[in-house]
Amino acid sequence: MSSLNKRKIEIGNIPAILWGDTSDKIYIFVHGKGSNKESAHKFAIIAVEKGYQVLSFDLPEHGERKNEEYKCNVFNGVQELKIIWSYVEKNWKSINLVGCSLGAYFSLIAYKDCSIGKCLFQSPIVNMEHLIGKMFKWFKVTEELLREKREIATPIDILSWDYYCYVKQHPIIKWNVPTSIIYGTKDNLQSPSVIEDFVKRFKSKLTISVNSEHDFHTSKAEEEVIQWLNKYI
DSSP states (O other): OOOOOEEEEEETTEEEEEESSOOSEEEEEEOOTTOOGGGGHHHHHHHHHTTOEEEEEOOTTSGGGTTOSOOOSHHHHHHHHHHHHHHHHHHOSEEEEEEETHHHHHHHHHTTTSOOSOEEEESOOOOHHHHHHHHHHHTTOOHHHHHHHSEEEOSSOEEEHHHHHHHHHOOOOOOOSOEEEEEETTOSSSOHHHHHHHHHHTTOEEEEETTOOTTOOSHHHHHHHHHHHHHHO
């Protein structure tokens, strides 16, 4: 494709990009931590060629929203994914999903009761309690200390007692969407057993990328992602 049609829009106060020519089928693209709506570009090239449109948007504290005093936490993230869903549901017949890392986690909570055609997850956080437990070990934090302090800053993110309680009270127990996952063997945020448990429980398709890290940053890893997308979009 020589050029990719894209249009900047706002959904409520959420900056978004609509990629591709008019179609009755679409992918909602939910980026991960530290990314933005523009990161959907490579995905959109492939999806648009296959007849889909793609809607990507900036999560709180990301992209055009970096300076907002509105936290990118599970409470705000899930609420905004529901706003995006309401917009998409009114305008497209066939709705599909792609989520990266934290974006996958928000999606699993926000969209568990939604009618989604198919789903692709790259390096998904499927068990946030597991990840927070890892952070406890990495940064020598205990549950008791977090309860006392309420918030503890770490080099990765701020650990929050309210967030931790929400995560413990909302495990991922429902997901009825045909799902394909790509996961790197050097992903240090979710252990292989956690991913395998999710795949088994929800009958997902798993593609293992040997020696790839969470962010799939090498050219070889990026090429594996492209091959995976071409196969499952």
